[in-house]
Amino acid sequence: MTIVTVTPNPALDVTYLVAALRPGQMHRVHSVASRPGGKGINVARVLHRLGVPVLVTGLVGGPDGTALRAGLYELGIDDQLVDADIATRRTVTVVENGSGAATLLNEPGPVLDADQWDRLATRVTDLLRADAEVVTFSGSLPPGVPPTALADLASTVTGTGVPALVDTSGPALTAVAQAAAHRPTDGAAGRLVLKPNAEELAEVTGLSEPRRAAANLRATTGATVVVSLGPDGLLAATPEGIWSARLPEPLSGNPTGAGDSVVAALAMGIHNSLSWPETLRSACAVSAATVLAPVAGEYEPAEYRRLRHAVDIEEVTL
Amino acid sequence: MTIVTVTPNPALDVTYLVAALRPGQMHRVHSVASRPGGKGINVARVLHRLGVPVLVTGLVGGPDGTALRAGLYELGIDDQLVDADIATRRTVTVVENGSGAATLLNEPGPVLDADQWDRLATRVTDLLRADAEVVTFSGSLPPGVPPTALADLASTVTGTGVPALVDTSGPALTAVAQAAAHRPTDGAAGRLVLKPNAEELAEVTGLSEPRRAAANLRATTGATVVVSLGPDGLLAATPEGIWSARLPEPLSGNPTGAGDSVVAALAMGIHNSLSWPETLRSACAVSAATVLAPVAGEYEPAEYRRLRHAVDIEEVTL
Numbered sequence: 001m002t003i004v005t006v007t008p009n010p011a012l013d014v015t016y017l018v019a020a021l022r023p024g025q026m027h028r029v030h031s032v033a034s035r036p037g038g039k040g041i042n043v044a045r046v047l048h049r050l051g052v053p054v055l056v057t058g059l060v061g062g063p064d065g066t067a068l069r070a071g072l073y074e075l076g077i078d079d080q081l082v083d084a085d086i087a088t089r090r091t092v093t094v095v096e097n098g099s100g101a102a103t104l105l106n107e108p109g110p111v112l113d114a115d116q117w118d119r120l121a122t123r124v125t126d127l128l129r130a131d132a133e134v135v136t137f138s139g140s141l142p143p144g145v146p147p148t149a150l151a152d153l154a155s156t157v158t159g160t161g162v163p164a165l166v167d168t169s170g171p172a173l174t175a176v177a178q179a180a181a182h183r184p185t186d187g188a189a190g191r192l193v194l195k196p197n198a199e200e201l202a203e204v205t206g207l208s209e210p211r212r213a214a215a216n217l218r219a220t221t222g223a224t225v226v227v228s229l230g231p232d233g234l235l236a237a238t239p240e241g242i243w244s245a246r247l248p249e250p251l252s253g254n255p256t257g258a259g260d261s262v263v264a265a266l267a268m269g270i271h272n273s274l275s276w277p278e279t280l281r282s283a284c285a286v287s288a289a290t291v292l293a294p295v296a297g298e299y300e301p302a303e304y305r306r307l308r309h310a311v312d313i314e315e316v317t318l
Numbered sequence: 319m320t321i322v323t324v325t326p327n328p329a330l331d332v333t334y335l336v337a338a339l340r341p342g343q344m345h346r347v348h349s350v351a352s353r354p355g356g357k358g359i360n361v362a363r364v365l366h367r368l369g370v371p372v373l374v375t376g377l378v379g380g381p382d383g384t385a386l387r388a389g390l391y392e393l394g395i396d397d398q399l400v401d402a403d404i405a406t407r408r409t410v411t412v413v414e415n416g417s418g419a420a421t422l423l424n425e426p427g428p429v430l431d432a433d434q435w436d437r438l439a440t441r442v443t444d445l446l447r448a449d450a451e452v453v454t455f456s457g458s459l460p461p462g463v464p465p466t467a468l469a470d471l472a473s474t475v476t477g478t479g480v481p482a483l484v485d486t487s488g489p490a491l492t493a494v495a496q497a498a499a500h501r502p503t504d505g506a507a508g509r510l511v512l513k514p515n516a517e518e519l520a521e522v523t524g525l526s527e528p529r530r531a532a533a534n535l536r537a538t539t540g541a542t543v544v545v546s547l548g549p550d551g552l553l554a555a556t557p558e559g560i561w562s563a564r565l566p567e568p569l570s571g572n573p574t575g576a577g578d579s580v581v582a583a584l585a586m587g588i589h590n591s592l593s594w595p596e597t598l599r600s601a602c603a604v605s606a607a608t609v610l611a612p613v614a615g616e617y618e619p620a621e622y623r624r625l626r627h628a629v630d631i632e633e634v635t636l
Contacts, residue, residue, distance in 0.1 A: 016410075016423055021341045023414075026422040063381030092334075092410060094423065096341075104344040105334055105412065 257297025
């Protein structure tokens with residue numbers, strides 16, 4: 001049994017090191033590095049480091065798609081990516097040598113037609129027939145894909161009895177929530193996990209207070225709702241009650257990738273049949289270890305184990 | 319007979335359109351465009367637009383090298399680029415949607431070994447045996463190539479009786495000037511044209527006053543020296559005396575590529591056997607038309623013809 005992470009819009013993440021970024025000026029780039037990117041691929045990287053079986057899928061193409069696959073192979077992460085007649089996008093992160101400040105430039109990605117998206121949906125269905133035990137969906141949809149396409153695919157997953165973990169925003173998140181709300185009694189919605197941040201949660205519910213908003217989203221959709229609150233940790237409306245997981249002292253560091261670490265730990269919790277409070281403990285600790293790591297999206301396993309003991313888990317009442 | 323432009327370190331120029339560039343933030347890139355780049359390729363683009371026969375050479379490789387060649391083919395510009403086992407670099411220009419402000423990020427380019435540089439030198443020599451009538455060298459040297467390598471190649475060109483036009487800076491410009499200074503009496507130096515800007519000229523001569531510096535560089539090297547002075551036009555120490563070419567009113571616009579337009583017009587002047595004052599008139603006008611063009615490095619032929627009449631040419635005394 002394996003966890004499958006779906007990245008609808010994967011990227012080759014390129015990092016440029018410059019002395020200092022000055023808008024309107026010319027910059028000599030001191031070094032160029034690239035690695036596989038896109039939120040679902042980051043989730044897979046964390047799971048692989050946690051020692052949990054994982055494989056990635058998504059649509060790739062062109063030379064940057066080839067580079068992305070080569071990077072996964074080097075990392076030892078299995079891929080079931082679908083080759084399509086598209087040019088995989090890049091993200092460029094400009095890191096300033098002194099301050100370490102990072103400026104991100106995210107290309108929109110190739111415009112997909114319905115046929116290309118169908119090929120990805122077919123691959124996910126094939127993996128469900130094989131040994132997928134949890135499927136995660138992370139990040140934005142590529143241009144040309146309607147928000148309902150993600151909702152349909154998540155419903156296909158939960159409809160076959162497999163938990164689906166969705167970390168997206170805007171119209172795609174709304175579409176997933178609405179699809180779950182329209183069939184709350186079939187049991188499938190109970191296998192849906194949504195992981196918005198505070199802003200995304202407020203947008204989809206229209207409620208600004210996170211506890212009320214999470215409880216509301218759970219009530220209307222039947223999904224488990226895990227909200228990432230940055231330095232305030234995690235808040236989750238689960239079948240086992242509403243829980244908060246946080247560190248006694250907030251950490252400072254680089255929050256890039258912290259949300260992907262949460263998704264990875266939630267998938268691991270399902271994989272290991274942990275209770276929701278124990279799953280949240282891991283998720284809070286991996287996320288915090290990611291914030292502490294000098295390289296965005298990486299973490300030290302020793303740091304994770306240390307932080308796991310420090311996390312405060314509390315049941316929350318409305 | 320054709321003009322050959324050599325780009326030691328060509329690039330795929332990528333342009334990102336964003337709303338506004340804010341260091342430390344995440345940006346959605348609204349559109350991505352790419353085209354062949356590197357200063358020598360820009361020179362060829364201007365010459366092609368001027369209707370002058372031109373072909374480009376340099377070392378390319380990898381998928382971005384393929385994209386660069388495809389872009390030249392689309393433009394109708396002949397290439398004699400050498401395929402090498404390298405990955406052609408990119409430059410990324412981030413353009414802000416409202417203000418049009420441009421921020422440039424220039425990748426350093428692949429590190430070349432002596433063998434790879436030799437393949438380029440051989441190609442230039444082959445083109446000299448064919449029908450090269452002027453050879454231009456533009457831009458920085460790739461990492462790993464010593465400054466003397468450019469000086470040697472320029473000497474090979476002038477040694478066969480063909481004019482060489484060099485637009486570079488720093489140690490490479492110093493090496494070219496020193497090589498010319500060490501053999502000022504063989505006639506070859508008379509076929510050398512150097513095109514520094516004011517800052518590069520000051521660096522190579524140690525003199526801050528442009529007229530003195532240009533005359534000094536001509537005296538020590540035997541080369542024709544054409545200095546681009548931005549809004550103050552051009553200053554040239556030539557076999558026909560010292561000349562200034564400028565517009566009565568300075569223009570405002572985008573100076574990117576203006577120096578490459580100067581090099582193109584100087585090569586065209588040699589191609590058309592124009593006098594130096596007439597060559598400088600064209601060079602000043604194409605350069606000004608480039609500054610006025612909304613897209614960096616492009617220009618309107620009608621604008622060029624209009625500006626040509628407006629240029630003031632004056633002989634200068636020290």
